[in-house]
Amino acid sequence: MSKVGLIIRREYLTRVKKRSFIIMTFLGPLLFAAIIFGGVYMILNDSTTxxxxxxxxxxxxxxxxxxxxxxxxxxxxxxxxxxxxxxxxxxxxxxxxxxxxxxxxxxxxxxxxxxxxxxxxxxxxxxxxxxxxxxxxxxxxxxxxxxxxxxxxxxxxxxxxxxxKVNLKFVEIDVENAGQASLDQNKAVVGFMFSVIIYFFIFMYGVQVMRGVIEEKTNRIVEVIISSVKPFQLMMGKIIGIGLVGLTQFLMWVVLSSVVFTIASFTLIGDAMPTPAMVDGNAMMPMDDASMQVAQLMENEMFLTFISIDWPTLILLFIFYFIGGFLLYGALFAAIGSAVDAETDTQQFMLPVSLPLIFGFLAAEMLLQNPESPIGTVFELIPLTAPVVMMIRSAMGFAGADWLILIASMIILILTFLLFVWAAGRIYRIGILMYGKKASYKELWKWIFEKA
Amino acid sequence: MNALEIKNVSKSFSGHQALHDISLEVPEQTIFGLLGPNGAGKTTLIRIVNQIIRPDSGEVNLFGECLKPDHVFDIGYLPEERGLYKKMKVGEQAMYLAQLKGLSASEARKKLTNWFERFDIAPWWNKKVEELSKGMAQKIQFITTVLHEPKLLILDEPFSGFDPINVEIITQEILRLRDNGATIILSTHNMSSVEELCDHIGLINNSRLVLSGPLDEVRNQFARESYKLTFKGNIIAFTNALWTNYELITKSSNDDIHSCEINLLNGARLNDLLNTVLPVIEIVEVKPIIPSMHDIFIEAVEGTQKHEEA
Missing domain, CATH: 3.40.190.10 (Periplasmic binding protein-like II)
Structure with missing residues (x-):
């Protein structure tokens, strides 16, 4: 096995075998389901009089x-x-x-x-x-x-x-897509869910990259390892290994959640959900005709949204932006980890890395309100926000010039990723051997261009 | 053949000169003591040999070849600042480090089993590193350093953290590895182990090489015409008898037995000294003084500092 392969394997296995990972992987979907179903169940079954x-x-x-x-x-x-x-x-x-x-x-x-x-x-x-x-x-x-x-x-x-009394309901029709009811708003919501996942995983596992680097530094094992492998190989192995841990957890959550949700919706909600018959008989909740119609329409719309999304494109782009975004931020987090001696010293460097990510999240939220906003295009092109923001358009689908924006966004992301990984590698190779001295931004900048 | 040749190597870090035109040779199958005060540049030199950093100028040859990436498999490096992954199991970790040095999984397992049995630590295989004492962890690190049978071993303070029994075990292992063909660079502040183990030494001070060569030659170079006289008799009469050609360095007394260290100056011989003092004292013992590495170290380091101040 190649050296990077060995490093990836170690990073992956030590984390996947950890008790906390196993617990989170299995408990995550259960907790998630418990929150959703628990909430629904409590509302429907509020037994207090x-x-x-x-x-x-x-x-x-x-x-x-x-x-x-x-x-x-x-x-x-x-x-x-x-x-x-x-x-x-x-x-x-x-x-x-x-x-x-x-x-x-x-x-x-x-x-x-x-x-x-x-x-x-x-x-x-x-x-x-x-x-x-x-x-x-x-x-x-x-x-x-x-x-x-x-x-x-x-x-x-x-x-x-x-x-x-009038109760208006809009049926959206996109003139570019004449004849068909547009479900863009709903699709944007689906896309936003993927944005949240990317945002969440980049943060969670990016910080793990940083911790891993600090651990190697404080353990003083790093010098032993870089006498066998290049610092760049160690850094990339760590980022890729941890990224794979994130993907594993995500896939496990998808599989487990589907199982849990299927079981739960059959057993728990099956008899608690108000069926039309029950509503007619006024047994559970008084629901008037209008809200019944809305409920049916919602169900209908959800279904229509679901089948109108181009899932293969969405999933492929999700994987692309997940990996691209993670590598980009992972490199930054690795560079931060190498520049400090302890996690408590990371704050000054964390802010400029977290800000674009948080900003991307806010931009995605804004796009949710107004999916066609031209400002969205800007955020789709900025590589630090693109992984989070692009998910919304990916779910809505691409037409005409959108494809150009997508291709431009992907190319910019790849180029930036290469640049960041290069710069992070330069900081990393010097940072991991520096002890006791707190690095400043000026020094980090100097490290990038210093000969080793 | 020389295992390692360093020619005119210089290295500076953002304005600070870490190595200045260093040239030295480490003959094959010897133990080479790399000495020097803290901050002299030893670690920088070692890192250059390990290809962790690159020299600004100069050349490094390993076994007659210019330094190349594959050479990392020929080197075993035990850094001074060393550690292990605390949460990983001992065996797993040793396997990982061995594979990074190019061993296959089966080779690594076979060799590790061997070493673990030899060091009598087989039961540690499934323990986590955080459960081990410092000395135990040091043993594991020593094993992982030498496991892939490197032709060149670089050991930086290999004895720190060991009790005297383990120091002896490691000392014997180092000698055995040398006898089996390995070349060893030993960086240490422990001068008695230098005297015990090293065939050659090189001393770096303030980023310059100030001393190098076979240990005996270096010691002879620093040897003066000095003797230690042990005698019975009147110490005052003895000191009065010493003329300008003799310098009394130290004196100590135990009851009526006195010991003095004396430098012979201006070409005086031991016979002259004896002729001078024999009439006043009764000689018990006469011994030539060979300078210890400790003294040589201090003299060489202080000498270069004075030289630079001047």
Missing amino acids: HDVLVVDQNGILTRYSEGTRQLESRFANTFVDSDQIIYHFSKEDIDDDMFKSSAYSLKVVIDEAQLNSGAGTPFTYKTLPSLTVKERIKSELEKGIEQFRVQENLKLDWAVYKSM
């Missing part, structure tokens, strides 16, 4: 029922009790001490004057309810107040009023 006291000081929402001799909801279609929320009404507010000793868990005070003044509506709780519960109470109150104003003040029929 909230007793909400609605203090209706002006009698907007309630009326006195002769039958039950109690206040009841003014409109039949509002304040319907569910498993989660039971509404109670009162005209008089109660003070905090009384609320504390009462059986109510939440209290909300509706006061006409307050509503008109635009001041906030007091929402008092013993323990903060989930966001969904809060949202549902809020929308129920809004619906009640709205209905009161429409029916009692304007004397309009509620059904007529509702039919007047």
Whole structure:
């Protein structure tokens, strides 16, 4: 095996065999799934029952029922009790001490004057309810107040009023791609997910390259090794080996996540997800027709997005930019590691390396809002931001001049990568033999051009 | 043939001259002591031979050939600042280092097993380096340095961190390797091991070679007409008897036995000295003084410093 091969193998095997790597590789997808499914599950299965006291000081929402001799909801279609929320009404507010000793868990005070003044509506709780519960109470109150104003003040029929309300939905059509509904926005979201992965892996494993170099330096094994191999070979072997560890972890996560998600969506969510039948019967969540349609459309759109993405191109470009970006940043991180004696000294050099990466991430986020922005092209051409930013366009697909930008971006990335690896190698070969002295930027610059 | 020839090698780092026109020869199958105070330039010279850095000017020949990349397989280098990967297992690590020196995996395993048995450390194979003591780790490093049977061994302070028993083991190994054909460059501050082991020496001070040659010649070069006289009798009478041709360097007394070191000056002979002092004392022992490497080191280093100051 060649020397670089031996180094790659050592770097790879020592890391892959580490307990922390194995745990992270297997636990990562589980944690990820747990966060997503746990969240969904908790929202859908919030078993706590909230007793909400609605203090209706002006009698907007309630009326006195002769039958039950109690206040009841003014409109039949509002304040319907569910498993989660039971509404109670009162005209008089109660003070905090009384609320504390009462059986109510939440209290909300509706006061006409307050509503008109635009001041906030007091929402008092013993323990903060989930966001969904809060949202549902809020929308129920809004619906009640709205209905009161429409029916009692304007004397309009509620059904007529509702039919007047407009809910526009855009179907995007790209004129360049006439006849087909454009899903660019959705595709950009998919691309952004790949941006996040590249960003995350470059950071995580780039820092590992740096740590590895510092470890060899502080262990003082580096001089033994560079009496057998060239410093450049050692540096490249380390970067490639660690890059392969990153790719391995990524592939493992893809495989394991698919398995976990498949199993989880069958067992966990399968019976918890509201099926149309359940929604019709109002058993779980009251969902009106409009939101049902939106849900179906979303599902439909997700599917359409999925099949309209050019996956082979996206995956190939992902691998290209993943490797290119990692080598680029890996070389920088290796140079930093060689210039310091301990990880605590790395801060002054870390900032200029992290900034472009963070900047690329922010640019990608901006492109998510506005995928066709011309500023995006700039970031796609800058090699330090391209690996993160280019994923968005890769998912959206290339047309016309986009191909030129892609090719230019790839060539610039390769050239810069060669330049950076060369410069990093020059810094590295001198840095690894320097002890005790904290290098400055000026010195690093000098090292690049110094003879060895 | 010379194992190593260094011709007019100079090297400077950003304004600081690390080596100045160094020329020296290391004959094959000898132990060459590379000496000098800290910061003199020894490590720079060693790194040049290891092709870690390149000289600004001059030439380095290894076994008659100009230095080339493949020569790293012919050299075993134990740096002064040395270490191992702490989290790696001993055997795995030794295998890795051996393969980097060009051994195949099976060769490396065979040779390592051999050495581990010889040093009686076979049970360490699966231990992590961080579990080893400093001396144990030093042993592993010594083995990985010599494992690929290099023709030239460069050992920088090979004895540091060893107890006297292990120093003896390593000393014997070094002699054995020399007898089996290896040429060894030994860089150390331990002058007694230089006297014990080295055939040739070279002394670098302030980036210049100030002394080199076979150990005996160097010692003779520094030898003066000096003798140590041990005698019974009156020490005052003895010192009074010494005329201008004799210089009393040291004197010590133990009961009525006195010891003095005396330099003979102006061509005086030992017989003259004895004739001078015999009437006043009773001689117990007379011994010529051969300078130790310790003295030579100090004299050579201080001598060049004075020379430069002047």
